Amino acid sequence: MNKKIAIISNVSGSLVSFRGELIKKWLDLGYEVYTLAPEYKSNHREKLSNWGAKAEKYDLNRSGMNPFKDLKSLINLANKIKEINPDYIFAYTIKPVVFSSLISKQIDLKGMYSLIPGLGYAFNGGGLKNKIVNKIAVLLYNISLKNNDKVFFQNPDDLNLFVDLNLIDQEKTVLVNGSGVDTEEYYNTEPQAEKISFLLMARLLKSKGIIEYIKAAEIMKNKYSEVEFKILGSPGNGPDAVDMDYVDQAAKKDIIDYPGRVNDVKSYIAQSSVYVLPSYYREGTPRSILEALSMGKPIITTDNPGCRETVVDGKNGFMIPIKDYKILADKMEYFIKNKEAIIEMGKESRILAEEKYDVHKVNQKIIENMDL
Structure with a gap:
């Protein structure tokens, strides 16, 4: 029986556009891949299915800060993960990372992995609301990330910040060069130097x-x-x-x-x-x-x-x-x-x-x- 990987996102488009090549690579290696997102556009679901991945939905209050809705999302995701029974979890963006990492403490996994694709609004500075969101984000990362086997960062500033804040041990961090780009799909062109x-x-x-x-x-x-x-x-x-x-x-x-x-x-x-x-x-x-x-x-x-x-x-x-x-x-x-x-x-x-x-x-x- 093939081992299972669950990749958990907050939007289906990024599974196709940003993680598509990674999903296809896992499938080529013989893994059974489950993608989890709150909603799927029909073309996203079709692409994932054509590759051989299994697209699953879960409830997620993507941008709100309502603790009751977030608790409901956490429970729903936990039930979905237990139903899939994956060997590995790979999560990215703040709520999927936090929720998946918390859930991973309660189940038997071969590996829990998270990707931090930028820090966004929670670490963007600004007014009182930003500061409150930042405090909450730091607390949640602190509670959840330590259960990860590895955490991937897309730039050294974010990696160093998380280590300095004691959110993750240095030896568990990995620096990667962004999400990468398909250099064949985004083919080389001659810059337009005449009409600027x-x-x-x-x-x-x-x-x-x-x-x-x-x-x-x-x-x-x-x-x-x-x-x-x-x-x-x-x-x-x-x-x-x-x-x-x-x-x-x-x-x-x-x-x-x-x-x-x-x-x-x-x-x-x-x-x-x-x-x-x-x-x-x-x-x-x-x-x-x-x-x-x-x-x-x-x-x-x-x-x-x-x-x-x-x-x-x-x-x-x-x-x-x-x-x-x-x-x-x-x-x-x-x-x-x-x-x-x-x-x-x-x-x-x-x-x-x-x-x-x-x-x-x-x-x-x-x-x-x-x-x-």
């Missing part, structure tokens, strides 16, 4: 640097009206959301082009000259940057955890201070004035993607450290 176009892909959150991007674009548009500035992504929600009126007005003034959320970003990346993510969100390693690296685009991003690892400053792009739209505009202007740098830095980005962020190399490290 800048691209940002993210949810429309303030902490993703959307406002700084639009401000820098406005400065550049006043000097170089022919240059394009695109934003792809869904509207945000909550206190960190960018006011959509602000975005719409920028689009009406022809400062930016905002197609919204698109299903296949590859054509947009291919048509762009430079990829920009001025984030100060607590990223793991932004997937959008990895996709742009793989498709041979220079990068402008911030000296921010998860972002800073993707740029060798001056070699495949530029690293800028967070929240500084004027320096962002300066770096944009550098590429506008030095088109040959777009070509040369784009080549370096592709090399970095192949050497450091190839998804198969990332997954191999995870599998080796799971002792499968």
